[in-house]
């Protein structure tokens with residue numbers, strides 16, 4: 001291997017792993033042992049789940065991770081959505097390739113020091129759909145947990161595809177010590193009914209439900225600041241009560257979330273003085289006490 005291959009110097013804001021050298025103690029370990037070793041260095045692992053697509057789960061995952069980083073925490077964000085990884089787009093990291101070391105892959109380091117890894121970084125083209133069956137997915141997830149050089153972290157936030165399929169099941173079984181799941185819904189019945197299945201899924205797997213987040217909860221009128229109940233309000237809170245799990249809070253609909261997501265500029269970072277950013281910060285407070 002040439003010296004270039006082991007050169008960890010920062011490039012385009014990317015950062016070397018701590019210590020600058022590959023962790024040779026990880027060599028010759030089995031997949032499960034690597035995961036165990038790697039995950040021992042991460043204090044808290046939070047799963048972000050939703051039973052329904054399009055409710056803003058990835059947006060919430062990104063903004064929660066950044067809210068934790070803004071509190072001074074060392075944070076990693078892992079996207080295990082094989083079929084539609086959106087984290088690279090949401091963070092404007094399309095086309096980036098993680099650097100490979102002798103012992104693993106370096107996550108991409110973004111502004112504020114957050115480490116990001118997504119299967120999307122490993123696809124040849126963003127529009128490539130990954131048609132993988134269960135066993136391959138399980139192996140790939142174990143690699144994302146065990147072979148990525150996360151280093152010491154306070155939090156790893158893990159974003160999943162919607163539903164209760166192989167991805168959350170594998171992570172739950174592979175890192176049973178995870179702190180728990182945050183469950184994202186929108187207020188309408190059509191969402192809360194599906195998302196309550198995520199709560200049931202967590203119960204069946206003994207994953208603590210850290211709480212429900214009601215996203216897209218009321219639109220704040222940009223002209224008069226009155227709240228318009230576009231998708232109703234309170235459905236997520238009522239679902240949390242019904243399912244006897246904590247309610248973490250509501251994030252309003254904010255058109256700036258759409259534009260900043262499309263531009264790959266994390267909303268909470270660029271629009272700190274908004275009600276939605278304040279909502280994310282309030283939601284993160286109980287997670288700081290884990």
Ligand SMILES: Nc1ncnc2c1ncn2[C@@H]1O[C@H](COP(=O)(O)OP(=O)(O)OP(=O)(O)O)[C@@H](O)[C@H]1O
Pocket residue numbers: 050052053054055056057058059060084086160161162215216217251252253254255257258259261262276
């Ligand atoms: N609070 C909000 N206000 C306005 N737009 C939002 C809000 N939350 C998310 N969005 C927008 O909703 C769309 C879907 O969000 P996102 O991709 O995060 O959903 P998702 O639940 O992760 O979808 P899937 O898992 O099906 O890929 C995006 O355009 C995003 O910008």
